[in-house]
Amino acid sequence: AQKVTQAQTEISVVEKEDVTLDCVYETRDTTYYLFWYKQPPSGELVFLIRRNSFDEQNEISGRYSWNFQKSTSSFNFTITASQVVDSAVYFCALSEASGGYNKLIFGAGTRLAVHP
């Protein structure tokens, strides 16, 4: 069965610190997709990244970077030099290629608080 685990419920850091949000997933499919979404206090979910199971290359986008390791079934997200605007709930999600509709399986989310 598919499952996404975000073990860190809440993280609190001071501005300019680096922070890593962990995501561990379970799936029996060989083809699947992993996502990260940000939900700021206003409520909308913002898409950050999609990664397919055949692409283990790490990705960097500005202060954001993602580390995908199939060997450990992890897809971790690092924010470098965090800012107050990064305060939000971050969700990791999994979508399997097989089956109908490819619905997203969300983790419980990690609430990040960045303090000035």
Added chain:
Amino acid sequence: GAVVSQHPSWVICKSGTSVKIECRSLDFQATTMFWYRQFPKQSLMLMATSNEGSKATYEQGVEKDKFLINHASLTLSTLTVTSAHPEDSSFYICSARVGRNQPQHFGDGTRLSIL
């Protein structure tokens, strides 16, 4: 690109009222839209998957007659909470995507409060 508009943002109404929430993909055609419910400090719970021109697929435990979904066009899906009661109060979020395995793009959500 990939903008999803959800309306209304806030609804406060009396118990027994039916409430309709609209979800529109503004700059793309969405063959599939999804409806989620989110309780405070919790993750998103998928309620149903909506496909244009066909009946919605509901998740286990979601009452079909309570939460009516219509996906009449490639850019519009609606969720109607029928005869709403205080326990239906929640944050409802829709999403839309262009195709299979593509990212879902989310609306801003609707905060529903039933008095």
